[in-house]
Amino acid sequence: MIPAASAEVSNSAIIRAKIDLFGGRLGQASHAFWNSPHFASIYREQLFLSHAIVRASVPLMQAAEEACRYPQHAGDAVLEGFARYLRHHIPEETGHDRWVLDDADAMGIGRAAILARQPKESVARLVGVPYYWIRHYNPIALCGYIAVLEGRPPTLELIGEVAARNNLPLECFTNLTHHARIDPHHRRDLDDVLDALPLTAEHLALIGLTTLHTLRTLTEIMNELLAGTESPSI
Amino acid sequence: MHEGKNFQTLAKAGLLHENDSKFTDAEKAAIESLSPEELQALLSAKEKLEKSFSHAPIMMIY
Numbered sequence: 001m002i003p004a005a006s007a008e009v010s011n012s013a014i015i016r017a018k019i020d021l022f023g024g025r026l027g028q029a030s031h032a033f034w035n036s037p038h039f040a041s042i043y044r045e046q047l048f049l050s051h052a053i054v055r056a057s058v059p060l061m062q063a064a065e066e067a068c069r070y071p072q073h074a075g076d077a078v079l080e081g082f083a084r085y086l087r088h089h090i091p092e093e094t095g096h097d098r099w100v101l102d103d104a105d106a107m108g109i110g111r112a113a114i115l116a117r118q119p120k121e122s123v124a125r126l127v128g129v130p131y132y133w134i135r136h137y138n139p140i141a142l143c144g145y146i147a148v149l150e151g152r153p154p155t156l157e158l159i160g161e162v163a164a165r166n167n168l169p170l171e172c173f174t175n176l177t178h179h180a181r182i183d184p185h186h187r188r189d190l191d192d193v194l195d196a197l198p199l200t201a202e203h204l205a206l207i208g209l210t211t212l213h214t215l216r217t218l219t220e221i222m223n224e225l226l227a228g229t230e231s232p233s234i
Numbered sequence: 235m236h237e238g239k240n241f242q243t244l245a246k247a248g249l250l251h252e253n254d255s256k257f258t259d260a261e262k263a264a265i266e267s268l269s270p271e272e273l274q275a276l277l278s279a280k281e282k283l284e285k286s287f288s289h290a291p292i293m294m295i296y
Binding site for chain 1 (some may be wrong): 249258259260261262263264265267268269271272275276279280282283284285286287288291292293295
């Protein structure tokens with residue numbers, strides 16, 4: 001086993017630094033989203049995309065928890081610790097897809113329309129790649145996916161400001177407001193686990209690769225969303 | 235100037251545009267901990283390190 005790359009810098013600090021360094025394009029696309037003059041239109045599409053992603057969160061974690069118990073991982077202290085984190089975190093994330101559907105109802109889209117529409121290939125790729133790493137190599141890869149998606153939630157102030165600017169009631173933003181409250185805690189929980197686990201350089205490299213994939217694919221999804229302002233699908 | 239191997243690879247590819255002194259210790263460690271596969275992913279995507287929007291809240295959440 002190769003030891004972790006740096007004894008002076010924590011695992012979570014390295015992963016967060018990678019997200020900060022390589023997440024600039026996602027941040028730029030997100031900035032354009034929050035400030036779009038077509039926000040009310042693209043937010044409808046964002047709800048569809050968000051639901052497609054969020055409904056996979058718990059199944060993805062369940063798959064990872066199950067994979068941690070595969071015979072080939074027996075006695076792996078890192079995966080035993082990660083599985084404990086997942087068993088704690090899965091109930092915390094359960095039902096969040098319904099918040100998005102509630103928002104779709106509030107926006108007048110209707111949850112049935114969200115559920116009936118075929119998810120985009122880019123979303124399937126976002127979620128599908130972690131499945132591969134989890135099932136066929138090492139479930140610790142999921143840390144990179146979670147670290148990105150729970151890493152930078154909007155604040156309540158930003159959501160309120162965006163809602164007011166676009167004449168939308170806060171009832172249309174329950175998913176985001178819930179996450180504004182809980183994700184900072186969830187981020188700390190994940191960072192604590194990352195720092196407590198005896199991760200090797202190989203673990204950090206796999207988490208890093210998943211982080212890069214998640215950042216890149218989310219950026220692609222965001223740019224597709226922003227480019228489609230003229231012809232929203234819902 | 236930072237002399238790390240990964241830093242030099244990224245700089246040679248034109249993917250770093252900030253002075254090394256602006257990088258924190260964690261960022262330097264993150265760059266030098268990049269595996270060959272991560273480096274290849276960055277090089278193939280020609281992703282420039284860009285911190286201007288690195289703290290913008292994202293709206294696709296878990």
